[in-house]
Amino acid sequence: MTHAKTPQFAASDRVKEALAVTLRGCEELIPPDEWLKKLVRSEASGKPLRIKLGLDPTAPDIHIGHTVVLNKLRQLQDLGHTVIFLIGDFTTLIGDPSGRNSTRPPLTREQIEVNAQTYYRQASMVLDPSKTEIRYNSEWGDALGSRGMIELAARYTVARMMERNDFHDRFHAGTPISVHEFLYPLMQGYDSVALKSDLELGGTDQKFNLLVGRHLQSEYGQEPQCILTMPLLEGLDGVEKMSKSKGNYIGISEDANTMFAKVLSISDVLMWRWYTLLSFRSEAEIAALKVDVVAGRNPKEAKVALAKEITTRFHSSAAAEAAEQDFINRSKGGIPDEIVELAFALVPDGAPLGIAALLKMAGLATSSGEGNRLIDGGGVRIDSAVVSDKALKLAAGTYVLQVGKRKFVRVTLA
Structure with missing residues (x-):
C-alpha cells in the first residue's frame, strides 16, 4: 500500500521510529529526504515540528473515513510534535473544487458556523486536545483583503493551475470553471504560509492543493513543507470510498451498538486494510x-477485536x-436490553390490529405493502417467533417486533 520510498540518511533509532510511524499506511511522502532532515533537526534542537491538517466544515458530522488522517496526526502528536487542526471557515466560503466536474456552490457563513461547532469536538475523540492547536483560516483570510489576494494570485500561474486534473478535464469538456475556484488552492496553500507548517x-x-502550499512557502521565503497523502478509506461495501451520500459509512457519533455491528459487516479482505x-x-x-x-484462526475473532477497538475509541x-453482547444476542435471535418503546390505542372499540399496519405505525416499514413483503421474506418476528401469516391481528398486550437482525421495537397496544 505504501508507495513512499524510505530515504537514505543517517538517523537515530528515535528518528527511524518517527519515520516508520509517518510511512505506515501512507500513499506518498513528498519529498522523503526533506522530511527525514526535519525529523533529525527537530531531535537535535528539541523543537517540535508543526504538522497541519485542514478540514472544511461542509457537513456537521465526521465519519471514520475522515479519521484516517486524524489517526496519523495522533501518532505524530504522540511523538511530541505540534498538531494544528485547521478549520477552513474561510476556504469553505469558496468551495473546494477537488474532484468536482462542476462548480460547487459555497455554503453560507451561518451553515459553516453550525458545522464548525461540532468538528473539533468530534476530532478530539482521536486527537489529544491538550496537544492540539486549533485555528481558523478566516484569521488571515479576512485580513488579506483584495490587495493581498491580488498579490497572492500573482505568485501562481494559470498554466500550472490548469495542470489539475479536474480543471483540465472540465476545460476540455467545455464545462464552466469559475475564476473563484482558482482561489481555493491558493488560499489552502497560503494557510501553510500563515502557519509555517513543516508537514501537511x-x-x-x-495532492495538488498541498503542492501549492509548498510552492507558496518558497515564494514567501519559507522552508517548504513536506506532504503526506493518505489513502481514501473504502466504505462498508469495500468498493467505493466511504461517503454519507453512498450510505457506506460509519459516523463517529453513531451509537456503540450500530458502530460495532457495522464494523463486523465488512469483508475479511477489507478488515486488514482497516486495521492498517x-x-x-x-x-x-x-x-x-x-x-x-x-494458520486457521477464525477471521471473525480478528474482526471483533477491530470492532471493539474502534467502538472503544x-x-x-x-x-x-x-x-459485542448485543450483537451476539441479535445473532441468536435474542432481544437487546434497550429498545425503543411505543404505545398505540386500538380503535375502534379495542379491535385487533393487523401486523402489516402495526409495522408501518412502529416505523419498521414505510407502508403496509412493504410490511407484507417483509413478512413474505421471513424477516418479521414477534417475541422472537417468525411471522408467516400476513393476516395476523394483534389484540391488546405488549409485543417485541423485530425486522431483520437489528431493528427492534417494543409495542404496547391498549
Whole structure:
C-alpha cells in the first residue's frame, strides 16, 4: 500500500521510529529526504515540528473515513510534535473544487458556523486536545483583503493551475470553471504560509492543493513543507470510498451498538486494510494476527477485536463490551436490553390490529405493502417467533417486533 520510498540518511533509532510511524499506511511522502532532515533537526534542537491538517466544515458530522488522517496526526502528536487542526471557515466560503466536474456552490457563513461547532469536538475523540492547536483560516483570510489576494494570485500561474486534473478535464469538456475556484488552492496553500507548517496531511485527492502550499512557502521565503497523502478509506461495501451520500459509512457519533455491528459487516479482505489505516495496534501485532488467521484462526475473532477497538475509541470499553453482547444476542435471535418503546390505542372499540399496519405505525416499514413483503421474506418476528401469516391481528398486550437482525421495537397496544 505504501508507495513512499524510505530515504537514505543517517538517523537515530528515535528518528527511524518517527519515520516508520509517518510511512505506515501512507500513499506518498513528498519529498522523503526533506522530511527525514526535519525529523533529525527537530531531535537535535528539541523543537517540535508543526504538522497541519485542514478540514472544511461542509457537513456537521465526521465519519471514520475522515479519521484516517486524524489517526496519523495522533501518532505524530504522540511523538511530541505540534498538531494544528485547521478549520477552513474561510476556504469553505469558496468551495473546494477537488474532484468536482462542476462548480460547487459555497455554503453560507451561518451553515459553516453550525458545522464548525461540532468538528473539533468530534476530532478530539482521536486527537489529544491538550496537544492540539486549533485555528481558523478566516484569521488571515479576512485580513488579506483584495490587495493581498491580488498579490497572492500573482505568485501562481494559470498554466500550472490548469495542470489539475479536474480543471483540465472540465476545460476540455467545455464545462464552466469559475475564476473563484482558482482561489481555493491558493488560499489552502497560503494557510501553510500563515502557519509555517513543516508537514501537511491530506487525502490523495488533495495532492495538488498541498503542492501549492509548498510552492507558496518558497515564494514567501519559507522552508517548504513536506506532504503526506493518505489513502481514501473504502466504505462498508469495500468498493467505493466511504461517503454519507453512498450510505457506506460509519459516523463517529453513531451509537456503540450500530458502530460495532457495522464494523463486523465488512469483508475479511477489507478488515486488514482497516486495521492498517484505523487501528492503533502496531504493525507487528497486525502481522501476528494475520499469521494466526492464515494458520486457521477464525477471521471473525480478528474482526471483533477491530470492532471493539474502534467502538472503544469513540465510546468506552464498557460500551464496546455491551455492543459485542448485543450483537451476539441479535445473532441468536435474542432481544437487546434497550429498545425503543411505543404505545398505540386500538380503535375502534379495542379491535385487533393487523401486523402489516402495526409495522408501518412502529416505523419498521414505510407502508403496509412493504410490511407484507417483509413478512413474505421471513424477516418479521414477534417475541422472537417468525411471522408467516400476513393476516395476523394483534389484540391488546405488549409485543417485541423485530425486522431483520437489528431493528427492534417494543409495542404496547391498549
